[in-house]
Amino acid sequence: MKYLHLGCPNDFHPKSNGFKDRMNQVLAILGHHENTLIAPRVQFTNIIATQQPGAFVFEEDNGLWRTSAGADGVLIHNTAPVAIFNADCHVGILYHHKTHRFALIHLGLKCFYREDGSPNIITQAITSLDVSARELEFWAGAGIGPCCNGYDHSDPKNAELGKKLNQKFGYEDLPVVGYRYKDKYCHITGFVTNGPRIGQISYDNGSMISRIGINHPGMMVELDPGCTSCQGREQFPDRPQFWSNVRGHKERNLFLCWLA
Numbered sequence: 001m002k003y004l005h006l007g008c009p010n011d012f013h014p015k016s017n018g019f020k021d022r023m024n025q026v027l028a029i030l031g032h033h034e035n036t037l038i039a040p041r042v043q044f045t046n047i048i049a050t051q052q053p054g055a056f057v058f059e060e061d062n063g064l065w066r067t068s069a070g071a072d073g074v075l076i077h078n079t080a081p082v083a084i085f086n087a088d089c090h091v092g093i094l095y096h097h098k099t100h101r102f103a104l105i106h107l108g109l110k111c112f113y114r115e116d117g118s119p120n121i122i123t124q125a126i127t128s129l130d131v132s133a134r135e136l137e138f139w140a141g142a143g144i145g146p147c148c149n150g151y152d153h154s155d156p157k158n159a160e161l162g163k164k165l166n167q168k169f170g171y172e173d174l175p176v177v178g179y180r181y182k183d184k185y186c187h188i189t190g191f192v193t194n195g196p197r198i199g200q201i202s203y204d205n206g207s208m209i210s211r212i213g214i215n216h217p218g219m220m221v222e223l224d225p226g227c228t229s230c231q232g233r234e235q236f237p238d239r240p241q242f243w244s245n246v247r248g249h250k251e252r253n254l255f256l257c258w259l260a
Contacts, residue, residue: 001095001102003257004030005142007228007242012085012254014039020063023254027081032258035063038082043070044110046121048103048128050075072121073105075128079259085252087245088229090143090209093257094125094136103129104257107140107209113165122212126219134218140209141224142255146179148229148246150192150200162201169208176211179204194230195247228253 006012010022024034038056040049049055049071056065067074074082082104084091090107103125105111111121119127126133151158162177169176178190178201192200206223213221232241243249 001093001257002260003093003255005242005253005255007253008240008251010254011243011251013250013252014059014062014064014085016251020061024063026254026256030081030256030258032081036065036080037063037256038065038074038076038080039067040071040074040082040084040104040106041067041069042072042084042106042108044106044108045070045072046111046114046118046124047071048073048075048105048121048124050128051077051080072108072111073103073125073128075101075103075125076259077101081256081258083254083256086142086255087243087249087252088144088149090140090205091255092122092125092138092140092209094122094129094138096129096131096136098135099131100259101129102257102259104255107143107205109205112209112212113168115164120212122209122216126216132218133216136216137220137222138213138216139222139224140206140213141226142228142253143205144229144244144246145206145225145227146202146204147193147227148195148197148244149205150197150202153201158201162203165203165208169211174207176204176207177201179207194227194234195244197246 049067092105095102153159166175210223228242229244243251
């Protein structure tokens, strides 16, 4: 497996001006043909699209093969490249080395935490691959960290959500909401330390995601802990590396992966 993560200064929102040409240039550099990119139409679901007749439609205006309906993951069994255009949400790759199949999934909070009790997007991807979790490698990253991601718990709805997330994903001394980590000054904090949400209760989405993976015994789990929301911004505010919804950006990054 190989992946590429690109952001500023280019905008990879599929509706942005020049997207099709910009995307085809990237594909050409990587040795892929133009207009071959598959991209799920993410809508914060737990749906995994598979390569079968009618599952994808070609959009001439942007040169993408999109899922016919809303989906937050795609299962691939050939060399076609697949992408997710994110701004803060993590992405994940589940790879089965025996069959050389993989699933690329969008790891928005509503995808991996299902308030209705339905299976989360990671479990759905494992089910779609139809193999033992022990045979899978799971990588997640390219998203926001607890240094930038948080919510105001003076709002009762946020406070209730935080309580539920800690009950679902937290360990006794390791909560995922209000997680007490060391900031760059070595202060212990359970609050956001960077960006517009400074002082709000921190949310560690990466730990929630990795704990879902760990709950599948035998599956190899790797989490990239880097925060794409603050990379480059704290030191060089005028030269951010990645776009971030939290920081008010409407643009999108490109996360692209394919079979090597």
